[in-house]
Amino acid sequence: MNKCVFSIGSVTHAIKAQRALSEHSIPSKVVKTNNDRHNRGCTYGIETELVYKSNAVRLLDMYGIGYVINNN
Amino acid sequence: MTRTVYFDNAATTFPKPECVSYEMYKCMHEYCGNPGRGSNFLAMKASETVYNARCSLKDFFNAPSAENVIFTFNATYALNIAIKCFIMPHSHILISDIEHNAVYRPVVSQAVHGRLSFDHFLTFDGNADKILDDIRKKTRRNTKAIVCTAASNICNLRLPIQKIGQYAKDHGMLFIVDASQLAGHTAIDMQNSCISILCGPFHKGLYGPQGGGFMIVNKNVEAYSTLIEGGSGVNSLDMRMPHTLPEMFEAGTLSTPGAAGLIKALEYLSTADMNNIERYEKRLSAMLREVFTKYNQICIHGDYNDGGVFSLTSETHSPEELACILDSNGIMIRSGHHCAPLCHKKLKTAKTGTVRFSLGIFNTESDIDYLDSVLKKIFIS
Numbered sequence: 001m002n003k004c005v006f007s008i009g010s011v012t013h014a015i016k017a018q019r020a021l022s023e024h025s026i027p028s029k030v031v032k033t034n035n036d037r038h039n040r041g042c043t044y045g046i047e048t049e050l051v052y053k054s055n056a057v058r059l060l061d062m063y064g065i066g067y068v069i070n071n072n
Numbered sequence: 073m074t075r076t077v078y079f080d081n082a083a084t085t086f087p088k089p090e091c092v093s094y095e096m097y098k099c100m101h102e103y104c105g106n107p108g109r110g111s112n113f114l115a116m117k118a119s120e121t122v123y124n125a126r127c128s129l130k131d132f133f134n135a136p137s138a139e140n141v142i143f144t145f146n147a148t149y150a151l152n153i154a155i156k157c158f159i160m161p162h163s164h165i166l167i168s169d170i171e172h173n174a175v176y177r178p179v180v181s182q183a184v185h186g187r188l189s190f191d192h193f194l195t196f197d198g199n200a201d202k203i204l205d206d207i208r209k210k211t212r213r214n215t216k217a218i219v220c221t222a223a224s225n226i227c228n229l230r231l232p233i234q235k236i237g238q239y240a241k242d243h244g245m246l247f248i249v250d251a252s253q254l255a256g257h258t259a260i261d262m263q264n265s266c267i268s269i270l271c272g273p274f275h276k277g278l279y280g281p282q283g284g285g286f287m288i289v290n291k292n293v294e295a296y297s298t299l300i301e302g303g304s305g306v307n308s309l310d311m312r313m314p315h316t317l318p319e320m321f322e323a324g325t326l327s328t329p330g331a332a333g334l335i336k337a338l339e340y341l342s343t344a345d346m347n348n349i350e351r352y353e354k355r356l357s358a359m360l361r362e363v364f365t366k367y368n369q370i371c372i373h374g375d376y377n378d379g380g381v382f383s384l385t386s387e388t389h390s391p392e393e394l395a396c397i398l399d400s401n402g403i404m405i406r407s408g409h410h411c412a413p414l415c416h417k418k419l420k421t422a423k424t425g426t427v428r429f430s431l432g433i434f435n436t437e438s439d440i441d442y443l444d445s446v447l448k449k450i451f452i453s
Contacts, residue, residue, distance in 0.1 A: 010306040010319045011108040012139050015123045030119070032111035041308030044111070 004053045006060065006067040007033045007045040013065060014044035020063045026052045033070065045070075074402040077439045082225050082253060082381050082430030083406055084275045084282060089340040092333045096281060099332035107328050108305035108319070118328040125331035126318070128338040129286055133270055134261045136291040142318040143286055143326050147252045148174040150271035150287035153321055154248045155179060155219060156187075157295045158269060163216035164189045166207060168231060170224045170415040175250055179219065192414065193218075198376050200232035204239055217246040217268075222254035226383045226415045226428060227374030228357070230254065237266030246293065252276055253381065257353060259346040268293045274330060279433075280337040284330035289317060300324075349433055354378040356431050356440065363444045367451045373419040373426055380431030383410075383419065388451070391427045398427075401446045405429050 008014045014030045021028045028048035034041070045067070048056055053069075060067050078086050099121065105114025107122040126138040135141060144150040155178045159165060167179055169192045182188045191210045196202045207218065218240045223230040233249055240247035246268040251260055256277025262270055270288040274280030289295075298313050302323030306314050313320050341349065357380045364370050364384060373383045386394050395407035408425045409416055416422040429443075 009316060010304070010314065011119045012123060012126070012318060013316065015120060016138060030111070030116060040310040042306055044108075044306070 002050045003047055004050045004056070005031060005033055005045050005047045005070045006056065007043050007070060008065060008067050009043060011044045014046055017060055017063070017065045017067070018046050020059055020065065021046065021048065021052075021056055024055070024059055026056055026059070028052075028056070074400075075442055076402040077404065077435075077442055079403060079405045079429040079431065079435070079439070079443070081432030081435075082276070082410075082428060085256075085277065085279050085432045085434075087434055088279050088281070088333075089337060091336040091340055092280060095336040096329040096333040099329045104328050107326050107331075109303075109325070121328050121335070122326055122331045125334045128335050129288060132338050132342070133255075133288060134263050135270075135288045136262075139317050140289045140291070141286060142289065142321045143284065143331070144321075145283060146275075146285040147250060147271050147273040148285070150285045151175055151219075151248070151250055152178045153287055153299045154269045154271055156182065157297050157299055157321070158246060158248070158289075158293065159188060159217045159219075159296075161187055161296065162214075164191070164212045164214045165217040165219055166191055166193050166210055166215060167218075168193055168195050168220040168414075169418050170195050170226070170229060170231075170412065171219075171221055172225050172250065172252070172415075173411045173413070174252070175219055175221065176412075176414060193220075195229060195231060195418070198229050198231065200235045203232060204235060207236065207239060211243065215243070215245060217248060219248040219250075221250040221252070222260065223257070223379060224374070224381065224412070224415055225253045226381065226410050226412050226426065227376065227419065228379030228381050229374055229376045230258075230379055233260075233267070234265045240268070241266040256341055256349070257380065258350050262288065262290055274334050274337070277432075278334065278337050279340060280334040281327075281330050284327055284334060287321065295320065298323075344433070352433065353380045353431055356380060356435055356437070357382075359437060359440045360429060360431065360443075363440060363447065366444070367447055369451050370447075373421050374415075382429045383421065383426035384429070385421060385424055385426055386451075391425045394427050394450075397450055398446065401449075403443055403446060 028046040103117040105118040107118040126141040194206045248269045251272040255272045274284035275282040304319040369387045391407035
């Protein structure tokens, strides 16, 4: 319940996102989700604690990484 | 037991650094899941390995980002994608007069199907001013790309890619570079050389495994289509390929052991330092030239600079005969036409082909002394 998942796209972009957050001391892990906006099937994303959500949003925007947020 | 000496590094480098084969073995045994497909532990470990290999290539060639590094089976596949998917349809392009068939055949195929037209620019002796003059003369209003090798696979001719790249940039053209014979022999900087797309294999100068290649796309370079379609591990319900790099051009499973080996190979080269490698190869190249010039029966074709590739013919033996004698003495070289008809035309060796000697970082001065002793047996005794 206190997790937040960012659906991102391919595993490449998800790892890029995970490392971008890690560089700023935000712990996250790459996960597979089915929650992409257009329901096109397999998608990778990153899962982090809800407490990091706003910082994660700021960083992903800064790195130009597209995402859709799914709150668990 | 006959001594063995390997002078066929332009075909594929041998041996590979031990760390390359060790890491590939370790990968096969410990973490060879399917990259970019599932999310189990091994799949994620494999995905991380492939991503790390992208990062290594990005750093090695100063590419804009890891996702701009696309993996292919080899340099030929990479060049086919670059030529067929990134050049505006029905435009005119320029290629050099020393291209390997990896560039020449896809370009001719596109031309035969009416998808583009092309001209050759002359490479002379590698002189940048003369080359650029010729490129200028042959540039048309609809010339949209220059596609060329960075270095010949037959002789030691290297092209001034930095100056050609700047010309292409100034004229709004794509600059697609076949780095098969230069990558790993001298440093290549995609940004300094204004390279739009850089293509190459793992297994030549980079000392990685066979069966892997790369196409690195610079920023602001857009594709018109895909070449191979299939599973990409993302958007599986969509009937089209993803529109994002790198998956747009990576249908099917990538080679995790290949990526693992490549990471170690690039680490090895970076530790050795590209400046040291270039200096060492130049020294061996000068020694090799000195040996060849001792024998009147040998003619070197296209000896232009310090690169480590030499093509020869002999007055007394055909290339195949000479290759066979050298092989029986444990010296491995390549004879024939080397898949580069344009360059043979330039060197006037299209009829006979040549014997090619190509150096690598594991060659030694003693290898060259041994070659000298064998050539002495062939041509003097």
